[in-house]
Amino acid sequence: MRIKTLKKYGLRWTLGLLLTVVAVLQVSGALRIDAIERMDTFFADLRMRLVKPVLDPRIVVVDIDEKSIAEVGHFPWNRKIVARLVTQLTEHYGVASAGFDIVFAEADNTSGYDVLEQLAQREMKDVGGFGARVAAMKDALDYDGLLVKALEDQPVVLGYNVAEDQRKGKLPDPFFNTDTLNGRELPANTYNGYLANLDRLQDAAATGGIFTALPDPDGILRHTALLMRIGDGFYPTLSLATAAVALQARAITPLWETNVAELSARQRANGGLDTLLMFVGQKKAPMRIPVGENLSNLIEFRGVGGPKGGAFTYVSAADVLAGRVGKEVLADRIVLIGTTAPGLLDLRATPVNSAYPGVEVHANMIKSILDGRFKVRPDYADGVEALQVGVVGVVLALALGVMAPLPSILLAAAMAGAVFGFNYWTYTEMDWVLKMAMTLVLIAAVFVLNVAWGYFFEVRRNRGLVSRFGEYVAPELVAQMAENPEQYNMDGESRELTVMFVDVRGFTTISEGLTPKQLREYINLYLTAMSEDIRSAHQGTLDKYIGDAVMAFWGAPVHFSDHARRGVATSLLMQASARRLNEDFIARGWPELKIGIGLNSGLMHVGDMGSNIRRAYTVMGDAVNLGSRLEGITKVYGVGIAVGEVTRAAAPEFAYRELDLVRVKGKNEPVAIFEPVALAPEVDAATLHELERWHLALAAVRAQRWDQAESLLAELQILSPQRGLYALYVERIVYYRAHPPGENWDGVTTFETK
CATH class of the missing domain: 3.30.70.1230 (Nucleotide cyclase, GGDEF domain)
Structure with missing residues (x-):
């Protein structure tokens, strides 16, 4: 009986187990199938979209939206308006910190003071009192100076960009530099240049933060760095810097794993770095911030972004300037100033939305820092995934080969649901980022192998034909083609x-x-x-x-x-x-x-x-x-x-x-x-008559009988005055009379252009 069973099911079992072995090799890293990697990315994006957002009142986005542009004026605003916005946020509303997702790299000359000063020195220098009046207006018309005063001693973080081979503006102080690493190598996204804020603006601000986005190769933004290296210094991104100012952090330093033999793959990729330590206020125990490869972390996008995204409170910058926002909304909150106006190009492609506000990238990371919760791939993730694949593969390989079609379908569906549910639970409750594409593919592969391979391949062949020709030809033709x-x-x-x-x-x-x-x-x-x-x-x-x-x-x-x-x-x-x-x-x-x-x-x-x-x-x-x-x-x-x-x-x-x-x-x-x-048969007598007269006219033109042709064309223009063809040939006859085509003319019109 056992020999008979082996003969009947042995080949299916063997093939199913071989598929399982291939799957284990894939999830353990010994084998790499790019298609599976892409599927894992798809499922990871889907999983993130399924999590319902919960409003976090600690973080507020001050939005330079279309309403603000309509009320205040086109953007960018002059620094006088920005200074008033800063003063409103810090002195009137008392925010914990304010991060600008904007860079102020150029001096603001919109006040017109430079023009007045030139007039005082040249054309108007002989006008009594004009120079003194202009000098007295300098402080009021120095818009950058007004912003400097608004920034002084306030918890404001200015944003800036990294760049290659360009250095403009002034960098804030780094969190630490290579001299403090004691000879250790700390892999990071490294740049030679930057596009930063004006010197006096950066000097007046609490600090600065990088807002450069680093999308994945497919153009989707999924990760953001916490620190980037510029020269010999390690500088925070806007999210980390804004959170640090709000928490009154004294310092942020790297924590190294001292036992080299116990380094995980993540730690080895970071030169032994385990986490960042943020020393907050007077607390003795520092906050621990785990970091991934190149000092980057997965962004946990919450909601679809924007004022109606459901994750963060949005207030219009115009309402802040006018004092129309209740103090309870902004007091002691972390504020990010950015824009969702479509024309200002601060939208990112993310797993949850192809037009996601860039300012919310920083908001999501700040929330993770405040909560002390980051979506991470644990060091033992490969082992968990290999065990999952092995158990699922063996069970299905042995069970589906002996089961009827309907129970097989139910078992495969239940297995797939269990895998997805376990993956979703570990993501939401354990903050683990596990892969499941290979497991789901294995379920499908074993199911097809044991239950429906013949039917499947036949349907796939027909579907392939429909896929290839369905966009080109009529549906009834595709059906005809599918028959043969x-x-x-x-x-x-x-x-x-x-x-x-x-x-x-x-x-x-x-x-x-x-x-x-x-x-x-x-x-x-x-x-x-x-x-x-x-x-x-x-x-x-x-x-x-x-x-x-x-x-x-x-x-x-x-x-x-x-x-x-x-x-x-x-x-x-x-x-x-x-x-x-x-x-x-x-x-x-x-x-x-x-x-x-x-x-x-x-x-x-x-x-x-x-x-x-x-x-x-x-x-x-x-x-x-x-x-x-x-x-x-x-x-x-x-x-x-x-x-x-x-x-x-x-x-x-x-x-x-x-x-x-x-x-x-x-x-x-x-x-x-x-x-x-x-x-x-559908042409009426009048049209037939017109066609007959036209062809006579055309023959007369080709025979160079200009008078006859003109007479016939005049008759045709009465019959159909709107037809441009007749007017064209009348013009040609005029030309041919002035420039006879010659006896050997073949009646051909040559077109030299396409």
Whole structure:
């Protein structure tokens, strides 16, 4: 019985256990799979978003918001206003500390004192008393001096940036420098330069703090340094400096692990550093602040940020200046002065919000310092994760192989829920940052292996086809392709196809006449209508959007022998849709919508093309280039659609108006171009008469019978005065009379531009 069981389940068990071994190697660090690392980052971001914020009244953001800019004036404000803001916060409201997420690197000359002084020395020096009056105004008009007075002996921290190979302004005193490390190496983010505050402003402030953000390689901000090295000094970031001033810290020093044999991986990465010690006031026991690699810590983002984020109180700077904020809101609070106004560019991409106020980055770190709680990855995290993976893998590998599908699904789901719940609990209650992606992937892998691998691979194959072609072709075609997926692929090949290019006329003028929101709705409505006409009505393949332009083709990936007919029919339908949209746009007071369409048929290369970075299912070739040129030519002839002679020949069921013989840029051979009018049976007698007279006029032009051509064109302009094509040829006749084309003229119009 045991041998029979082994024969039946042995291979599944073995494969499941092998997957478990691979998972253990990954979480222990012996193996590194980048995809798993990225998944761990995703789950870590998700976990942070799931934690509900709790308002912390100890930290308040004084927001230079749109209301403040409307009341006080455009930002940056002059230093007189900033000085008044500082005085309000420190003397009127009595804040514990105030950190500026702003740098004052340039002198403030907005008072106009420099101009007055020059007048007193030059043009107005002979005016009695003028120089003395100007000198008497110096203190009142020295806005930087006013800010210096406001900063003196107040718990205010000025922010500044680090930089490379640039030194501007003055740095505050470092917390410590390399001389105090007794020869130890302390890895840190190191810079040679800085963009700091004016000397006298920094001298007057309590200290300064760095507010430079260091996002991860994917552009998301997840960590922030507590200290950075500039030259030989170690300087605090704005969050640490502001918290230290509020807590009246006497000093901050590094604490080293003395037993080298017991150093953890984190400590080894920091040269043996264990924590920072902050000596607060008269307390004997210092606050301990754990630090990660490069003296950085994980930021615990709370809420989505902003006034309605739920984690911190926001007050408008205008209300602070006017004294409209209750004293109980700001008294003895830690205040950060920053901005959430969209145009002031102090928004960061974070795990919880792609436009997170930069000032709240510091607020979150200050909260962690005050609480003495930091989200850290414990030194034994690898062991915990390896044990978790091992237990889950062995249980599932042995159990799922012998279980029915429904119990297997329930067990796998329960395991995944337990792993996520344990991870979330350790994060919120223990402050551990553990990884779980490998465990979840292992659950999925073992489940697929033992229960649904055949079904899964079949569905994945069909889904792959839908994924590859679903954005390009109509849903019904994708369903047809999914029935025989082996017949379709994205490999390059040559086919007879029809390509279309569509563009909006005068789009620059349209965009200038609409607000960004209106322009977005305008272009979305237009692109939606055009795409539906291409995909749904005549089952075309939507290639790409190029700004306001659209590219599509017919005949691939599903072959149509009547691809030209479908293309022409679609172009007529799209012009009708454009007219319908235009009525709606004009009713809204929006600019008029007109589109030009170029259509051409011929041999084209079609397939998955591009680079290793980005690829697309598209078409290329001379026939494609001609289609693009025809779209541009529609503007010249004042028509909505221009098709090549191959397309016309392949779709004879339509009535056409021949436009010209042209030689486009990049091609030597002339081609005839046409405007499709409608399906031939649907053309009324009046239109047929107009087409007949036009073609007689065109023949007269080519035969250089100018009088006959002018007479016919005059008749046509009476029939259709709005048609620009007739006016174009009248102008050409005038030119040809003055500059005869000669007896050997072939009637071809050459275009030298695209």
